[in-house]
Amino acid sequence: MQNVKLILTDIEGTTSSISFVKDVLFPYAAEHLPDYVREHLDDDIVQSALKQTAELAAAEGNDIDPADVSQLIDQLQTWIAKDSKATPLKTLQGLIWEAGYQNGDYAAHMYPDATQHLEKWYDEELPVYVYSSGSVKAQKLFFGYSQDGDLLSLFSGHFDTLMGHKREAQSYLNILAELQKTHEGLQASDxxxxxxxxxxxxxxxxxxxxxxxVIRDTELPTDAAHKAVSDFADI
Known part of the structure; x- marks a missing residue:
């Protein structure tokens, strides 16, 4: 790595284990979603998410009575089972996860080497940004309630899929354009x-x-197109 002026990092599988999201957060949201929705029906954000749920379900060919809370919850649970990226589901999951973090029901997993080097880069004044498929709100909850404490101050900013899909080059160009607004002269190669x-x-x-x-659980490839490491110390 040469002349790096800024780091952009993924979360799941990179700074933190995939299993925490898969085995803790998603089941927690699925379990608590019905009660959460019913207990917060007067919340404007919840009402908006339910309205969007009915509209999106209709677009998928499943007409739901917008006033039928049980049907709306069933649709949301169907999306959870399918690992759908539906916006209203993401909104509600974020609210439920926030409650879980605040209640102390869990803390976000961090690889020790990731926390160590995030702190090191912060001390060296090397800006670190996050780019994850999870919403910016979910990212901030994750790092704000980590097993290593509140790590939010270590990051200079956050990006999610509003920048585009993570497997498309244009998304990274979009992020670069945003970064250049606060980091004058920054080039992609930086x-x-x-x-x-x-x-x-x-x-x-x-x-x-x-x-x-960053490959955590399998052997490193010997002929990869990208530098491969198993520990942040080797970056």
């Missing part, structure tokens, strides 16, 4: 992107960024 997904790294590399493939 940015190092960290991820555990090869296709995301391919897209970032196509956009001109430096890349590093």
């Amino acid at each position: 940015v190092l992107f960290l991820s555990d997904i090869k296709e995301e790294l391919d897209a970032a590399k196509e956009a001109g960024m430096q890349t590093c493939w």
Whole structure:
């Protein structure tokens, strides 16, 4: 890695285990969603999410009575089972996860080497940004309630799929354009992107960024198109 002026990092599988999201957060949201929705029907955000649920379901060919809360909850649970990225589901999941974090029901997993180096880069005044498929709100909850404490101050900013899909080069160009608003003269080659997904790294590399493939649970490839590491110490 040469002349890195800014780091852009993924979360799941990179700074943190995939299993925390898969085995803790998603089941928690599925379990608590029915009660949460019914207990917060007067909440404007919940009402908006339910309205969007009915509209999106109709667009998918499933007409639901917008006033039938049980049907709306069933639709949301169907999307959870399918790992859908439906916007109203993401909104409600974020609200439920926030309650879980605040209640102390869980804390976000962090790899020790990731926390150590995030703190090191912060001390070195090397800006670190997050790019994840999870919403910016979910990202901030994740790092704000981590097992290593509140790590939010270590990051200079957050990006989600409003920038585009993570496997498309244009998304990284969109992020670069946003970064250049606060980092004058920043070039794509000044940015190092960290991820555990090869296709995301391919897209970032196509956009001109430096890349590093973080592989936690399997052997490192010997002929990879990206520098591969198993520990942040080797980046």
